[in-house]
Amino acid sequence: MVSTTIKSALVRALSDLPKDDFLAFCHALRDRRAPPRVPYSRVEDRSAPQIAEQLVSTFTERTAREVTLELLRQIHCNEAAEAMDSTTKACVDKGNPDFRRTSTGKLETKPSLEARRHVAGGGPPRARSPEEAGEGGAAASGWLELSGRSIQFGKYTGQSLKWLLENDVGYVAYLLAEPPGPREQKKDSLIQYAKAYPEVWDEVRIQRGNSRPSKSAVGGGALVGFGVHALATLRGLYGSKDPQKRSYVEFLRKKSSSCDPGSKMDDAVGYILQCDRNKAKRTTRQTTSFSPRAVRERQPGGEGVQSSRRRPPRAPWTK
Structure with a gap:
């Protein structure tokens, strides 16, 4: 199976646009304020492949993808943007989670809104089999493959490891800090993935310290x-x-x-x-x-200095 490149996805996305939407996209590209800007002469009367070539040569493939998604949404071609985003995500995804942060820049450990909705909503997504998820099977062929493995137990069953770290680090820390039990072997991939991120492993250590006697x-x-x-x-x-x-x-x-x-x-x-x-x-x-x-x-005199202080006189009616 031939893998999709960002440039080929750009060509396909722009070619599939209706004529009016394609013209609107070209105008939006020409009027874009952020540098580097694309001159009008390089946009006028150009075909979809030529516009895609211009985008890649001006912005590089990764940035061209982001610019294209931005402009498609700007002209309200949201379905085209979502389709292209889904098609090209693997081209830019290296398997690393996009961690949420608090206002102070620390790792956010509370569940995200998406995680809370997942727990409160219907049943979990289809859980992949152990062979499909890689549990107990062959070693991971790459970090991206590892990040896409699904967790096979708990309230987020079926979600990918990357999704788990992006949406509920606190739960990950809880799972990895709990004492060994029947599901310990199912944690192998999660342990391998989480250990690559020191901040996450620090949370595991904190949880471990809270759940057992201090080290x-x-x-x-x-x-x-x-x-x-x-x-x-x-x-x-x-x-x-x-x-x-x-x-x-x-x-x-x-x-x-x-x-x-x-x-x-x-x-x-x-x-x-x-x-x-x-x-x-x-x-x-x-x-x-x-x-x-x-x-x-x-010093010898120190005690005496304190004891020699005069006490206030007693009242005459006291003995």
Whole structure:
């Protein structure tokens, strides 16, 4: 099957327009204010293939697609715009989700209006079979293919992984943070896809922390359990003066946002970061204890100065 290119889709879309609509499109292109502008001489009395060629040479294929969709909607040829958008989406889609953001620029974790409508509306879309969705089948042939796999369980059954990250990151974090269970194997594709986006994985870690005891609860006597220092205890690794072990501790500090929640590495990172926080607190207390005020209060006369302050006289009628 011959794949559709943006240029061929432009030619087809413009050729399918009625004559009046095609003329309206050419006028809208000529009158478009945003740069780069297309001169009137390159639009007048041109055919659909020539206009498509002009669009691509002026804007590049990707931008030509956006400009064409914009102008088609501007002249109220919405059906033609939707058809072209659907035909060419795969040409520009690399499989990465378009994340929603809050007003402060942070990742929006609440469900979108589309997600809420999906849950409140009728039944979910047709769920693809495991073979079609890629669950349990051959490895993904590409990121775009992975992003299009559908989730096979939960309230968004049948929706693509990309759609899921675009519309309800909070639910994704909840699914990946829950303890292992019967549907764990069905999460393989979702885990692979979500781990590519650090912000999403941070939300998973937050959810994991809210749903199980804090990582700081891992005792220092526990074994590292992985890597070259697997047989060392966490306490021994953290407190070691050995340059190799100290280097390894520094390496683990940098893995805070990328290791799997609940893994041995996650426990080790949590222990190291908790030890760092405790050390910082001790340093702060020591600094405070050696402040000029604290030193004066510990001096022999300091206590006496406070105790020698005169108390207000008692009233004559009190004993």
